[in-house]
Amino acid sequence: MKRLLLALMALFCIAAASDPAERLADPAQEARARNLFQEVRCLVCQNESIDDSTADLAHDLRQVVREQVSAGRSDQQIRDFLVARYGEFVLLKPPMTAANLPLWALPFVMLLIGGLLLALRLRRRPVAAPLSEDEEARLAQLTREGRD
């Protein structure tokens, strides 16, 4: 654990891996820009964020985002700007709008339905009842099969 401590204490440099030629001077602004990059799709690449991509378009988009960040616009303003320019496709995290509701809600709705079905099944057939004839037969069969 001491090794770990040494390794990790040394630095805190979120924005380090962006190209030094592109980097913003203010580390806080650069960190914000990096966070945004991860949400923005490189439109000409197959499936990469502009943070990961080395394509020219990604470079241009990074510049756009950096310019907006240094111009003092908020994250949401920058997202809106990108959407107005390139469509919702540019965001890797789709906005939570009515049209995208199924996308965001379905996973949790499914989980809820699954839980409800399980609860219903468990309620419908209480186990506390004495063994029926079938169950006795089944018990006998199971004992025959081996106890595992």
Place this chain on the structure above:
Amino acid sequence: MIVELGAFCLVLALALSLAQVGLSAAGVRRPVLAGAGEGAATGAFGALALTFAALIFAFVTSDFSVANVAANSHTEKPLLYRVAGAWGSHEGSMVLWCLALTGFGAAVAWFGKGLPRDLKARTLAVQGALGVAFLAYTVFASNPMARLSDIPLEGRSLNPLLQDPALAVHPPMLYLGYVGFSVVFSLAVAALIGGRIDAAWARWVRPWTLAAWSLLTIGITLGSFWAYYELGWGGWWFWDPVENASFMPWLMGAALLHSAVVTEKRGALPGWTLFLALATFTFSMLGAFLVRSGVLTSVHAFAVDPTRGLLLLGILGVASGAAFALFAWRAPALSPGGLFAPVSRESAMVVNNIVLTVAAGTVLIGTLFPLIREAMGGETVSAGPPFFNLTFVPVMVVGLLILPFGPMLAWKRGDALGAAQRLWIAAVAAVGAGLLAVVIVSPRKAVASAGLALGFWLLFGAAAEIGQRVRLFKAPWPEVFRRMGGLPRGAWGSSLAHAGLALFVLGACFETAWKLELAEVMAPGRAVTLGAYELTFDKVGVVDGPNYLAERAVLTVRRGGKAVCTATPERRFYPAGGQTTQEVAICARGLDQVYITLGERRGTVDGAPGWLVRGYFNPWVQLIFLGPLLMALGGVVSLSDRRLRLAAGRKTGAAS
């Protein structure tokens, strides 16, 4: 000549698969015909193996009169990648798919000696029908042996990114996994036709599921590892549609593994196990469709061809549609199976199944919703990593929190208090580890530390599972060792797999939260620090590779002033395709890795030549790949359980 022989064998395999369907279907009542059906299954596999060998031969000898070879190979490509080129293309990969499909059919014929005769014949008939569909598609719509009239002098090469040993073996593993689930699908359809499902059937489903799932696990891990070191920035999972296509059958397969145990041991949930068996291979076929249809944009997609996509969608629709219709018709007549209390191992398994199925459903929604919304006239949207982190991850966390309780509960009626008592040490230790992480790991990250606590909870839970079975600290040591020796392999397998999952969670949390990055323009002699490490840029040389030219940098990685490793990242240029790639240099230190790439040449401030160097410190990253391999190992260990191997012979009597 050999190519024509291969083409002939491909058609022969189709004919033999047709015969397999007819003979096996008729063989349900007539053993002689069933035997002939088994022969046809073996023959189809043999014929397809010859086709595959012929295709590899065409690639190795660079026979550019074959369209597929001309489009996907090059004389300057090293031998291994010419061989791997045979399955690197759309047509070739379909041959591999069919080879696996007929191979599993033959395996049922050969190793299915203990299966009830009628179940075996029906299974072979269904497996043959699947073979017919995919072989007919291969023969008529994607023939790998088609010749060109104008023979080019040189091939159009394979993407240099794909020239990599991990990627050469990744598709065969993946396909064996994908297609392995076809056997389970066939067994399920056969059981539905026969109208009988019992413990013996579930005992037959389990080994095939285990084998397919383990292979798929290895295949996905290899693919992820390839992306990690080949794409050059240290990412290992992208929620790319093609990754998702392989991940969905994996999740469903994992659910099936668990529910098959319940059906085998308790006779409970037979309908649900059947449903999962059908759904898992449906997801495999969906994956095959998604990758090849071009409906989704992905780095891994094969050449886009809507017609082929439509045909594959047709196969998927007919096969799964028929199977699920049969399920809807026959399943209600199945006995509901054993009863269980709300707190019992069965319930825990059901929760596991709900979580895994919902997780697979979440991946499905994330993958297909953009398509659906676009098709309904809406805007095109993207569901990328941020979406999955906010949906898939919380769903899985629910399951992972509950997981350690499952093995601690008894079948039928468990003792919640007892399970909690057996797990409290694990829980306290896990929370302690999480708190320790908050205190000592800098910078402080609460959520990631909670993730670590979750990982340790799984790890200690897996240990507690074994500890409880051998009565660790409860019985005297000789007794503990005796019990350890007597523990069934299945128990070891499940604990290993759960421990593997734990390691993966630990690695994924740690790497994601605490990795360090740097990018600097470096001239020879310059040094930079990366966490506790110091990277010194020594020199750059030129390398003349077999089919590329490269600049190779030499960097010394130091820690506390002592050299620990020499890194040689490369920047390669492949003249054949005009592409430039980066070869990453990785220094593994314990569980961590220092990961270095060499970028383009640039002038430094004082005008001297410099290179853009990116360095990453990826702590605990090795666990991300070791964990899943341990899961696959768990599957294999479980597969070697005597009870599964002997199940065949022992169970035929009880099956009637």
